[in-house]
Amino acid sequence: xxxxxxxxxxxxxxxxxxxxxxxxxxxxxxxxxxxxxxxxxxxxxxxxxxxxxxxxxxxxxxxxxxxxxxxxxxxxxxxxxxxxxxxxxxxxxxxxxxxxxxxxxxxxxxxxxxxxxxxxxxxxxxxxxxxxxxxxxxxxxxxxxxxxxxxxxxxxxxxxxxxxxxxxxxxxxxxxxxxxxxxxxxxxxxxxxxxxxxxxxxxxxxxxxxxxxxxxxxxxxxxxxxxxxxxxxxxxxxxxxxxxxxxxxxxxxxxxxxxxxxxxxxxxxxxxxxxxxxxxxxxxxxxxxxxxxxxxxxxxxxxxxxxxxxxxxxxxxxxxxxxxxxxxxxxxxxxxxxxxxxxxxxxxxxxxxxxxxxxxxxxxxxxxxxxxxxxxxxxxxxxxxxxxxxxxxxxxxxxxxxxxxxxxxxxxxxxxxxxxxxxxxxxxxxxxxxxxxxxxxxxxxxxxxxxxxxxxxxxxxxxxxxxxxxxxxxxxxxxxxxxxxxxxxxxxxxxxxxxxxxxxxxxxxxxxxxxxxxxxxxxxxxxxxxxxxxxxxxxxxxxxxxxxxxxxxxxxxxxxxxxxxxxxxxxxxxxxxxxxxxxxxxxxxxxxxxxxxx
Amino acid sequence: xxxxxxxxxxxxxxxxxxxxxxxxxxxxxxxxxxxxxxxxxxxxxxxxxxxxxxxxxxxxxxxxxxxxxxxxxxxxxxxxxxxxxxxxxxxxxxxxxxxxxxxxxxxxxxxxxxxxxxxxxxxxx
Numbered sequence: 001x002x003x004x005x006x007x008x009x010x011x012x013x014x015x016x017x018x019x020x021x022x023x024x025x026x027x028x029x030x031x032x033x034x035x036x037x038x039x040x041x042x043x044x045x046x047x048x049x050x051x052x053x054x055x056x057x058x059x060x061x062x063x064x065x066x067x068x069x070x071x072x073x074x075x076x077x078x079x080x081x082x083x084x085x086x087x088x089x090x091x092x093x094x095x096x097x098x099x100x101x102x103x104x105x106x107x108x109x110x111x112x113x114x115x116x117x118x119x120x121x122x123x124x125x126x127x128x129x130x131x132x133x134x135x136x137x138x139x140x141x142x143x144x145x146x147x148x149x150x151x152x153x154x155x156x157x158x159x160x161x162x163x164x165x166x167x168x169x170x171x172x173x174x175x176x177x178x179x180x181x182x183x184x185x186x187x188x189x190x191x192x193x194x195x196x197x198x199x200x201x202x203x204x205x206x207x208x209x210x211x212x213x214x215x216x217x218x219x220x221x222x223x224x225x226x227x228x229x230x231x232x233x234x235x236x237x238x239x240x241x242x243x244x245x246x247x248x249x250x251x252x253x254x255x256x257x258x259x260x261x262x263x264x265x266x267x268x269x270x271x272x273x274x275x276x277x278x279x280x281x282x283x284x285x286x287x288x289x290x291x292x293x294x295x296x297x298x299x300x301x302x303x304x305x306x307x308x309x310x311x312x313x314x315x316x317x318x319x320x321x322x323x324x325x326x327x328x329x330x331x332x333x334x335x336x337x338x339x340x341x342x343x344x345x346x347x348x349x350x351x352x353x354x355x356x357x358x359x360x361x362x363x364x365x366x367x368x369x370x371x372x373x374x375x376x377x378x379x380x381x382x383x384x385x386x387x388x389x390x391x392x393x394x395x396x397x398x399x400x401x402x403x404x405x406x407x408x409x410x411x412x413x414x415x416x417x418x419x420x421x422x423x424x425x426x427x428x429x430x431x432x433x434x435x436x437x438x439x440x441x442x443x444x445x446x447x448x449x450x451x452x453x454x455x456x457x458x459x460x461x462x463x464x465x466x467x468x469x470x471x472x473x474x475x476x477x478x479x480x481x482x483x484x485x486x487x488x489x490x491x492x493x494x495x496x497x498x499x500x501x502x503x504x505x506x507x508x509x510x511x512x513x514x515x516x517x518x519x520x521x522x523x524x525x526x527x528x529x530x531x532x533x534x535x536x537x538x539x540x541x542x543x544x545x546x547x548x549x550x551x552x553x554x555x556x557x558x559x560x561x562x563x564x565x566x567x568x569x570x571x572x573x574x575x576x577x578x579x580x581x582x583x584x585x586x587x588x589x590x591x592x593x594x595x596x597x598x
Numbered sequence: 599x600x601x602x603x604x605x606x607x608x609x610x611x612x613x614x615x616x617x618x619x620x621x622x623x624x625x626x627x628x629x630x631x632x633x634x635x636x637x638x639x640x641x642x643x644x645x646x647x648x649x650x651x652x653x654x655x656x657x658x659x660x661x662x663x664x665x666x667x668x669x670x671x672x673x674x675x676x677x678x679x680x681x682x683x684x685x686x687x688x689x690x691x692x693x694x695x696x697x698x699x700x701x702x703x704x705x706x707x708x709x710x711x712x713x714x715x716x717x718x719x720x721x722x723x
Contacts, residue, residue: 003652005644005661007619040648062618062626062660085631086663125619135605136612144602266601 004042006083011057011124013048013210014203014242015364020072021056027072028058031079041083047211049124051111053363054094059124066094066109111362114381116343118351119167119204119327120367123211128246131253134214140259142333146222147265150333155226156182159329161337163349168194168285168322169397169426170502171348171415177319180309182227184317189229191220192313192320195236195243196290198282199398200449202429204353205323207365209236209243212327213250217273219326221260222333224271227319231272235290238277247275282399282453285427286501287312287320289455300457301501322427324353345371348414352428356382359389359434371412374404378432389434393517397426399446399453400506402513403439422513424506438535439518440525444472446510450503461504464495468511477538480526489515534598537581541597544585546571548593555585555594614657624658625704627651630675632666638673639692646693647676650700659704672718678703687715 010016010025025043032041049057054068058078065088067078074092081087094109117123126133134140146155160175181189193216197205209216220232236244251273254260262270276294283289284299291313293299312318328350332340341349348370354377357363361383368377374394378384385391393403396413402423404411411417415425433442447469456462471488474480492508499505515522524530531539544555544564549571556564556572563579566572574585574594586594629635629644647661667675672689678699679685686709688699695713702708711717 002615003648003656004618005648007616009619040645062662064619084663085636085665086629087665126616132608132612133616135608136616138609140605141609144605148602 004040006041007044007061008041009044009046009059009061009124011047011049011055012045012242013052013207014240015048015052016055016057017242019055023072024056024058024070024075027075028079031075032083035079035084037079037083044127045129046126047123047128048207048365050120050207050365051094051362052365053361060088063088067092068094110383111364111366111381114376115367116351116369117367118331119208119324119353120211120365121331122215123207126212128211128213129249131214131250131257134212138334139214139330140218142330143218143221143259144265145333146225147267147269152182152226152228155222155333158333158337162332162340163344164325164328164332164340165348165415166322167324167352167428169400169424171425174321174325177309177321178223178226181317181319184310186317188316189227190313190316190318191224191227191229191232192291192294192318193220193232193234193326194285194287194290194320194322195234196278196285197237197323197427198285199427199429201357201431202355202398202427204355204365204428206240206243208323208327209240210246213246214254215327215330216323217250217254217260219329220273221264221271222329223319223321223326225269229319230270233274233276233294233313235276235278235284235294237280239280244275244277251275281455282449283455283501283503286503288501290320291318300455301503303500324428343369345412345414347416352413352425354428354430356430356432358431359385359437360432361386370414373410373412375409377413377430378409382432385432385434389436391432392435392437393433393439395431395433395442395510396429397424397509398429399449400424400502400509401426402509403442403517405517422509422516424509436533436535438531438533439514439521440472440476441535443511443514444469444476447472447507450507454503454507458500458504460495460498461500461507464491465504465507467491468508472511475522475525476531476536478525478529482526485515485519485522485526531598534596539598540581541576542574542579542581542583542586543595543597544572544574545593545595548591550591550593552590554588554590558584558588560584614655617657618660624660624681626679627659627661627704628664628677628679629661630665630667630673631663634666634670635673635675640674642693643674643676643691643696646696647700650697654700654705656704669715672715688713689715689718
């Protein structure tokens with residue numbers, strides 16, 4: 001055994017990689033070599049810890065000290081102080097800001113304390129490119145158990161009993177889906193993993209693939225055994241290069257170990273996996289479009305029924321589940337359905353991973369028991385709203401979801417309550433908005449996204465969403481009429497009832513939900529030609545307060561379009577015709593003499 | 599992979615290697631590595647601990663460092679803390695003494711009385 005006195009884990013997820021974690025790692029290795037510590041200290045690349053806002057993240061064991069925002073320049077100090085002298089560098093430690101000088105280890109940071117990590121269990125713990133480390137944490141044990149001790153029906157029964165529901169958004173009972181696919185008679189069946197994560201801001205699937213790729217391989221193999229399939233496909237977007245690379249490595253390792261391939265664990269069961277790379281079209285996250293894309297055609301949806309469980313890939317019965325759904329499967333088989341179903345609410349069991357973003361201090365990934373309230377997520381785990389601003393609403397479900405206003409902040413989050421509130425669980429994007437957010441503008445943002453991503457096959461989605469966007473454009477540019485709001489609502493309802501696939505059927509949700517809770521903001525835009533949050537540019541103006549202006553000229557020098565003019569001892573003036581409302585002058589004014597009129 | 603036994607073997611072997619990331623139980627060896635400790639030769643002592651522990655596959659033992667304990671004249675100082683929290687402080691350590699502590703104390707549970715701070719104090723009187 002190679003014994004190291006310390007393991008240094010560095011996050012190699014996409015978030016930390018883009019904030020330079022690989023350079024930090026290179027510097028760490030250089031410093032370790034320089035000090036001849038390479039036999040004492042092991043450096044390990046791992047998956048996402050979830051606290052992406054604070055990246056790059058580094059964790060030093062055995063103490064479990066977590067360093068955040070580590071820069072290349074900090075590495076020498078960490079090596080000299082912590083690794084050589086055993087003195088953790090306090091100024092770089094997570095939670096250092098709190099008045100508490102005890103050593104902060106991972107488990108004590110507020111962000112992690114309240115989480116229950118099932119799908120993310122191995123992310124930030126193991127080296128995802130080393131199958132042995134996955135096995136050490138009970139990896140492939142569930143597959144072994146399923147193949148040698150359980151019948152396919154028993155596996156399905158266990159998944160059904162666990163109460164696991166699809167984590168891709170709709171929340172269909174997973175066990176039932178497995179059962180339906182098993183019951184379909186055919187000489188060939190397929191298992192597919194939907195890793196075409198497309199909601200703006202959602203990245204839990206990416207993090208699981210990057211941090212724990214073997215859990216998906218294991219779960220898909222179990223699913224293959226349960227439904228009677230010998231071939232699986234992981235459909236992942238090419239925009240996730242790190243995930244693709246780690247999946248390739250993981251599949252190869254599993255094949256070398258005989259955990260994929262013929263006669264797994266000496267049984268009659270054979271199963272293999274292939275990757276299919278998507279080009280990044282949002283509609284391909286819709287299961288029928290995804291299947292069409294795997295077949296080599298343009299990614300367009302098909303009407304349901306028939307459901308994939310009956311006729312899917314190459315018209316054969318196909319089981320298609322989302323990444324996060326699969327990630328739960330090995331744990332359910334290892335710990336049992338009874339254990340799993342104790343977590344969560346009556347109708348929604350287990351945990352859900354949320355990608356928390358927007359106006360919140362701890363941007364990142366959190367996994368919480370279903371039924372946790374929004375308040376706990378935002379204030380206890382998320383660290384609250386930056387700059388002392390007020391919480392206004394949370395957006396869940398991305399372009400298919402809706403808003404939850406501040407008045408419902410104590411609602412437990414589960415599939416049913418979110419639907420009652422006019423939103424949806426979705427894949428787990430959770431965008432936090434503060435008082436400076438214009439709800440009409442947010443609705444427009446999501447609609448712009450769906451207009452771009454509509455595949456164009458059915459008219460309600462192709463033409464209808466475009467018309468809705470035009471009306472929103474009219475409203476936000478101050479030209480709206482009061483009938484426009486009713487028109488918007490009517491169009492939205494018609495699109496929902498007539499679009500072909502989930503994309504179109506849910507595209508109007510952001511508009512409907514903001515209309516439901518923030519109708520007064522729409523009315524203010526239309527009737528008063530005012531944007532209450534001061535976001536919509538056509539409705540606001542910047543003015544210089546004549547009494548406060550000291551004629552220093554800083555504003556005029558900073559104006560990118562030369563819209564400000566003035567003379568010494570005379571207050572400066574903004575030419576409203578030229579002004580592009582960028583706000584640069586207000587930011588620079590040393591006397592705070594410039595105001596935004598909403 | 600043809601059997602569960604093979605899987606279990608890999609699991610156990612790797613778990614030993616990465617155990618320090620998982621549990622905080624087991625014996626902790628804490629080496630004083632402040633300036634005084636390093637000057638008195640704490641590094642070779644710590645290296646010996648790491649070497650001996652690796653050689654014997656003692657997966658539930660961790661080696662960490664700490665700063666100056668305050669009795670600089672007795673450096674290098676090493677504390678061995680058992681799973682139940684009992685602490686033994688060894689002083690004026692050398693690599694040879696480190697090997698002894700591993701065999702006698704860590705493996706066989708017999709404290710090396712003659713190397714402890716108590717023994718040093720007795721001798722000083």
